[in-house]
Amino acid sequence: MELEGLALQETNKVMQAYQHDKEFLHTFFDYENEDRAYIDRLEELASRGFERQQLAGIVRAFMERFGISEQADQHIEELADDAVAVVGGQQAGIMTGPLYSVHKAITVILLAKKKRAELGVPVVPVFWVAGEDHDLNEINHVYTELDGRAVKHQFRDKFVLKWMASDASYDKKQMEAFVKSIFGKYGETIYTKGLLEEVLNAVHQEQTFTQFFVRLMNGFFQKEGLLFIDSAFKPLRELESAYFIRLIEESEIVAEMIYNKEAHFTELGLGTPIQAELDAANLFYIHETGRVLLKRKDGLFVNDSTGIHFTKEEMLRIAKEEPWLLSNNVATRPLMQDLVFPVLAFVGGPGEIAYWALLKDAFHHLQMKMPIIVRRMSITLVTPQVKHALEGKAFTVEDVMLGQVSIAKEQFTEGLKNDQFEAVVQETEALLTEQYRKIEEVTDRQGPMLQEILTKNLQFHTKQLNYLKGKAEEATVLKHATALRTYSLLEGELFPEGILQERLYTPYAYMNAYGPSLIQDICELPFEMDGTHKIIYL
Template structure:
């Protein structure tokens, strides 16, 4: 892990913030024993002044607190599974994707087995996982919920409900994928005797540094065009404008003339010396490959000539939509903390965001 983190930070480049950030992360590696505690420690350090609270869902005393709710879920498992399944079928009929591919026989609970968590299904009145060779009657499930609730765990459908039963939830803040599967759960909440909380789309932002701002200005590309995924088309159009049309025309004419000459040679050899036809074809393929090579070299020469402008397109693409995804999907926050320091988090939290589900832009 230490070697991996050093490699990542090396790829960021050295700034005045790098050494402290790296040392803090490496110190956390030494202090923690697993990924969960490592992540929690890092986040606590970054948000120490902002009241961020973490809860370990597998914490034994918490599971004991959840005991009666597990029993209630076991009691209502069939009705909940059907409500989720039929809601998902209706969503699909209305033209939406199926968020979780639910089934009427789902139990929507995990059992913590020796090999890890295994998902349970309902079959012939029992709760089973055939691959793990596990089978419980409803009564046995109730005993587990009462005496060993830490052996039970929620899945994607029952986790939101358990969260609302255990905590005083004012609102659930979720991303697009989470909100999609929450859309299946209204009736399931009601079956458990509670209402769904308010659902708020989580904040989604793109950070626009000065390098990108300059690149946008010099390419005359707008953020609207970038956020509408028009950049690949704009780059293709720009590349087309840089082509040497006369060179392309001459090269095409030369290829056409050569093809005509070889066809005449082929016609002659078919009657005079058929044994050379294979060699003739091989010779033609060689010339075609040379034309391709020349074409590629010409394109490289054009890019080299205009490499500064081409690099600006590359910067916009890699900074704003790395590998075709939003920054939040690919980049670690440390990529930006390395550029702007840990104070960046405080500054980001001060910004006047609009919490209406729209994507936000923050200029650095």
């Protein structure tokens, strides 16, 4: 396994500003990602109170069904005492979803280790699973590579509209068949049987998307002691009761602050990540029809589509007595996370960092500073087959990502054309057309029926010539199929659909080629968190 860094050109405007514009950074965030900031953040966390014992007990209770390693047990004990946390999170995907979920977890683990050593205090890695998310269409599919294309395979099951991922139970027989079909796309290796058994065991041991996801992820990171918590876990919601009360009491001011911050963000040409509204309650209610978003209207908390309406007093009662019926949205989840955990740093992708940028004033209103924001590592995995193809064509991974392979493929395809053959076929078509025109002239007086026959006859010959051209192209492609497959392989594996590999494929495609120790071996590589894209040759 080899590791190298690649300085990809940053195309995301928000990330450009975050990395290079100090004024932007100080406007939208509390800390720069530098050594001194971690010391300052420790001091800020020390001045705040956390329900550590209760929180540690909740994390332990959540993780027990999945297995708590010796290292995870130590981290839970430290969290109960005086540890701070590096936190990252993601939705629960089938077979862990795209690789970036794993890359985010790896970043969380490595950053926690690094800061533990540098600061001399216990720093624990925490993965916050967004189990309360209800858009199952975002997580109910898997991509595989086929002939240079990313092919989407959707798990088709009937779910209640707006069910949270942590409440959505899948049909185990259907999921087993789905997982087997995905592994069938990967091809048989010496690792396939063991990996498939592991995933199928998780399918049958668990019930929901979130449980399935956590069991697999926990298996990957047992040695590292990564802690998991589900945002929809009922005991966590009970711990959050007092914080929900604060968010309800301050909902109008918080909504206004986020709205104004986003307006400023938009003025800078950076878009509208949250699409904030002044009347937003920034909370969901768990209704019998699913998770529904609340707004403030005429002094009430309402959802017009379901007819739900609560007074402020009713909302406060729910927060106090039934907090599991409430759920955070994209704006209040970071606030809640920081109220619950002593967050030293938050690890996120570009999209997450964009919406966190709108929350500084809301954090301050709740007497908190934002944690240090760290961009997750971005990684591309290169199998031996793909490495061989790169070397054979004298390309680099960067060439693929810059579109050089696509250009070379077009040029190669153009070079395969038999210009002489095409010229003769075109000449034949032109001669036929001319001869049929002459026939039409001499038969013009014999009526429309003959003219119609002539037209159809010419169309038949033209169709046959086109068929001949198509067969000639097929023969050429078949003759050069190996070279064309190489171009397609490079694009389909390294930059599918014009995006990074990590945004589509699951880790199992690469574990199937490398082996079940892939994720642990990646964790042990000598990463530099220097902002470069990481290339790992398997």
